[in-house]
Amino acid sequence: MAAHHEFFGGKLHVYKRDDSRFWQCSTYLKGRNFRISTKEEGFAQAKDIAEDWYLGLKSKARTGDLPQGKTFKFAAAQFRKEYEALTAGERNPEYVKDHWNRLRVHLEPFFGDKVLSAITPGLVQDYRIHRATSRINAKTGEPMRPSRSTMHQEIVTLRLVLKTAERHGWLTYVPDLAAPYKSSGKISHRAWFSPDEYKRLYTATRERAATPPKPRWRWACEQMHDFVLFMVNTGLRPDEAWRLEFRDVEIVKDARSGETILEISVRGKRGVGYCKSMPGAVVPFERLRDRLRPLEEEGRRHHGPINNGADMVLGSRKPESTERLFPYRHRELWNKVLSELDMKSDREGNARTAYSLRHTYISMRLMEGADIYQVAKNCRTSVEMIEKFYAAHIKHMIDASAVNVRRQRPNKRQPQRGTIAQLSKFGQEIDLGERS
16 A cells, blocks of 8 residues: 555554555444545545544444445355356356456445445446446546446346345345436347448458468458358357357258258257258358368367467368368458458448348348248247347338328219218108108
């Protein structure tokens, strides 16, 4: 610590950390530590705030109003132990690791020493403000605000810890963690490639595969071209495609359509599922199957670490059935092609990634009039997700004949129903009937 002072016989500590410009204070009461930041840079002002804070805690301790109970750090440790044991083999290790990182980096430094009962909706709102203002961009001097999805994931981790405390009786109820002042989120279209943009993309990857910038990049360029065609004709998620092995794909003739397609056994975020491709995926798959693989010394076979895979020395063997279709992700090549085409982002500023190829598949299927339920089933997602993020933005989903309906106007030459002439005629018929 840069500086440290003690008051009230060593019961109150006022100190400044090396990496902070504010003075902080701490004390030990009723069997637990309390500490806060004075938010003051001057020692005299910080000393006055620390003394008032300490005397306030002493007063609450005498009246029994001092917050007591388990701390957030204690509940977080219990959550770690339970979550790791009960979800072993059911959750992706990276997903579990992300929970631990959020606790270690963000949540525990802010909530760690606070009693669980002191975590109120107001304190959670203070946490949101802290996350939005604590990091400053060194170049621009502007706050580096976390994205909405990042904050959502941190609140999810916070809720899991508080639910753990509630189950053990350390917390009466989980407070409201909803974000106030939040407007209804605008549903934006997922970044995709329109038919014209997709044509430009595969034309560019085809030309690069035919004439690569360097001869040793030929294998990577050919793989990238087939990856683009394969993804847009199957609708797989990128992680599903990267996990796909040759034994998971079978070329079959569809009985109902009579076309030759691929039947794919998919292993991804939703477990094991199945996909039937478009006919356009067959030729790229055959090229992937027949293409010679790099030497084992240069390109790692099977399931080794996935790197760029640009510089490849080809061997003389074809891939085995247990090898992956796409052993390398070629991020640099993908970004290079998009940059050259000026298609790194769409007109709304959404970045185009490998996921955009899946979005292109779904959007094109809807534009061609495919059944939305069958598209959702083939993509291992829900109709709700497709209607929310895709169908609402496809013009072909609107039936103009059903929208532009006009009520038929009556003919002015003929008397309308209920006119005086009709009523008088009707009255004459009734009169004649009575006379007869």
